[in-house]
Amino acid sequence: MTTTTGTEQASRSPLSRLQHLLHSQATIGPAVVLLIAIVVFALLSDRFLQPANISLVLQQVAVVGTLAVGQTIVILTAGIDLSCGAIMVLTSIVMAKVAAETGLPGFPALLLGFLLGTVCGLVNGLLVTRLKLPPFIVTLGTLNVFFALNLWYSESATIRGGDMPKLLLWTGETVTIGGTRVTYGSIIMVLLVAVMAFVLKNTAWGRHVYATGDDAEASRLSGIRTARVLLSVYATAGAVYALGAWILIGRIASASPQAGQFENLDSITAVVIGGTSLFGGRGAIVGSLIGALIVGVFRNGLALAGVDVLWQTFAVGVLIIAAVSIDQWIRKVKP
Amino acid sequence: MTPILQARGLVKRYGRVTALAGADLDLEQGEILAVIGDNGAGKSSLIKALCGAVVPDEGTVLLDGEPMSFATPVDARIAGIETVHQSLAVAPSLDIAANLFLGRERRRPGVLGSVFRMLDRTGMREEAKRQLDALGIMTIQNPGQAVETLSGGQRQAVAVARAAAFGSRVVIMDEPTAALGVRESRAVLDLILQVRERGLPVILISHNMPHVFEVADRVHIQRLGRRKAVVDPRSISMSDAVAIMTGALEVDEEAS
Known part of the structure; x- marks a missing residue:
């Protein structure tokens, strides 16, 4: 009760001050890393900052960035969602196949996809809150269940873009902004990030969501219905993955039962590199977008510099470990 | 005058273990009632029954003479009973104002609040500052500070301020000084006295006899799941109180 904050701050070492800064603003670290990466890769290759290349990176990031939004809110509650890629693939297949086979127009097909994604998320949420199973186990199970359902319903066949309503492919169309061609999918992703960031903050x-991930018991005692919060988080995440499915269809101009099944790990990578803590209660949506961009920029930049794909993967692995180490260090901040 | 909060014949069993065996409690208006007892005497169960954290198997809780049935802590809070839990029940990564209003956030007036569901951040921060100032917690300058950057005593102060700000009838404090050093304990005891000065009656659960004897108006001694005695701390020695608590000294039940 007798803290003299002023003198303490003055006596802090620069390292300790950095720790406090990162502690209060978790997104600064990833933002700095992204800026440095952009500068370095721009110096390494003339093509890196050309509009066509920026457009490519944005397209590559759109799907993972969208999944990362759902993944972030789940991780903020100290959970994890391994099933996000499977939910996305399943919803993309159902939307496309129902529309292609029954002639269902684009809009209802899209609604069907959102409904399915939300239901899948709800299943995760119910298993986490009712059976009180760890989210890792629940989503590891549903990852396999949803993916198997996807293979069964699609009969392992790809649905061609030409057989679908135009609306499902619209996310792959582009608009030119400042000389760079940007897909509507990328724009939707950025808008989603903005909306979710607003909702989380305001x-x-x-x-x-933050309080539940921070200390679930304290939140419950404070009158927060934590089970309801968790349920809404998983359901919202499911709806977000359905949006990802729409963007995925536009990106590959078809719906493939094999597309995007590893995006679950990529989305977790983006969230972690973006400064959100796997232990819950700390992080931000914008950080996850930056995390997704860092991965995209690294892969793209290294490729342009002529580095083999395996070393791109190596670099992403190093980034993950570095990001989590920094998070551990930040968490040890002293009052 | 009827006591503000009463418990009559509370029974709580956990399997074969009987935590409460017909416990009573009376809290008078404007007093600090300390509850002491050995481990396993049923202090925690008694407090949990009063604040809605557990539902007793038998017995009633009366607030202002009205029988209450609390199914959750929220029910008790709505009735005006605020509890400072031993774990403090704060979210460390959120700031002080957010913790003060946790679970009862205020929205902005107008469309921003009703349609966009925007929180009234500035309003809540100002109110938080007012509450902290009213309790004389001057060392916390900035309600926007994250709770995890606070010391143990400051966190306790935040939890007490929350209870005092929203408790309209009763404040219950579970071991508020257990984890604190001497100076910080001192400050929290002052806070407890402050809360009483505001006219709010306080139930104080504590193991620390000097603290109990310093601030309590009456001491409720819990033993083997029941109220063994209620004593006046000014007319009984600490060692006698401990003797009643441990069963070394026999008193007629409800004698005082």
């Missing part, structure tokens, strides 16, 4: 629900 609504009671957002605060309850």
Whole structure:
């Protein structure tokens, strides 16, 4: 009760001050890394900053960035969602195949996809809150269940873009902004990030998401219905993955039962590199977008510099470990 | 005058273990009632029954003479009973104002609040500052500071401020000084006295006899799941109170 904050701050070492800064603003670290990466790769290759290349990176990041939004809110509650890629593939197949086979117009097909994604998320949420199983186990199970359902329903066949309504492919169309061609999918992803960032920061629900991940028992004693918060988080994440499915269809101009099944790990990578803590309660959506961009820029930049694909993967692995180490260090901040 | 909060014949069993065996409690208006007892005497169960964290198997809780049935801590809070849990029940990564209003956030007026569900951040911060100032917690300057950057005593102060700000009838404090050093304990005891000065009655659960005897108006001694005695701390020695608590000294039940 007798803290003299002023003198303490003055006596802090630069390292300790950095630790406090990163502690209060978790997104600064990833943002700096992204800026440095962009500068370095721009110096290494003339093509890196050309509009066509920027457009490519944005397209590559759109799907993972969208999944990362759902993944972030789950991880903020100290959970994890391994099933996000499977939910996305399943919903993309169902949307496309139902529309292709029954002639269902684009809009209802899209709604069907959102409904399915939300239901899949709800299943995760119910298993986590009702059976009180660890999210890792629940989503490891549903990852396999949803993926098997996807293979069964699609009969392992790809649905061609030409057989679908135009609306499902719209996310792959482009608009030119400042000389760079940007897909509508990328724009949707950025808007989604903005909306979710607003909701997390400015609504009671957002605060309850953080509080539940921070200390579930304390939140419950404070009157937050934590089970309801968790359920809504998993369901919302499911809806977000359905949006990812729409962007995926546009990106590959078809719906493939094999597309994007490893995006679950990529989305977790983006979230972790973006400064959100796997232990819950700390992080931000914008950080996850930056995390996805870092991965995209690294892969693209290294490829342009003529580095073999295996070393790109190596670099991403090093980034993950570095990001989590920094998070551990930040968490040890002293009052 | 009827006691503000009463418990009559509370029974709580966990399997074969009987935590409460017909416990009573009376809290008078404007007093600090300390509850002491050995481990396993049923202090925690008694407090949990009063604040809605557990539902007793038998017995009633009366607030202002009205029988209450609390199914959750939220029910008790709505009735005006605020509890400072031993674990403090704060979210460390959120700031002080957010913790003060956790679970009862205020929205902005107008469309921003009703349609966009925006929180009234500035309003809540100002109110938080007012509450901290009212309790004389001057060392916390900035309600936007994250709770995890605070010392143990400051966190306790935040939890007490939350209870005092929203508790309209009763404040219950579970071991508020257990984890604190001497100076910090001192400050928290002052806070407890402050809360009483505001006219709010306080139930204080503590193991620390000097603290109990310093601030309590009456001491409720819990033993073997029941109220063994209620004593006046000014007319009984600490060692006698401990003797009643451990069963070394026999008293007629409800004698005082």
